[in-house]
Amino acid sequence: MKALKIALTGALALGISGVATADQYEDAIKYRQAAFTLVKGNFGPMAGMVKGEIPFDSAAFAEHATNVAAAAAMADDGFIDGSDMGDTKAKDAVWENRAEFDKLMGEFQQLTQELAAVAKGGNMDEIKPKFAAVGKTCKGCHDDFKSK
């Protein structure tokens, strides 16, 4: 019943009553994938500005950075126990090596928050190293915890 308890105490449980169902696991998978879709959707234009491919708009950049931090904060709620099967690219390693996954997730959330804070200053020289640090966390986690 541990999985059920975790599921029911998580953000996903809002509005869901009764036992954990296959639907609930599917919802969890969709939830975390949606969070990562939001991460990517905001990170893309930021990368363009950092590389100078699109003009730097500090207000837009700061808004994207805030959105990335918010989506990063939500992403981990979707990795509930029992949601390792189905239409997911999450590797079994997420649940088998949970401590390492949680550590990387924690660093990701911390760095995205720091990037959001730095972005408010609008100084590209300060933004660049922080952006690169966040960018490293994507591959650092995907290599071990996400299948291609």
Ligand code: HEC
């Ligand atoms: C702590 C681990 C971790 C970090 C950090 C991380 N990801 Fe992921 N990401 C995953 C896992 C696991 C999945 C697979 C989710 C699934 O399919 O259930 C995923 C899936 C995705 C997806 C696919 C979503 C979909 O619709 O299937 C995208 C896009 C993505 N991540 C982008 C990023 C970007 C960009 C970053 C960095 C800015 C990042 N991720 C950082 C673990 C991570």
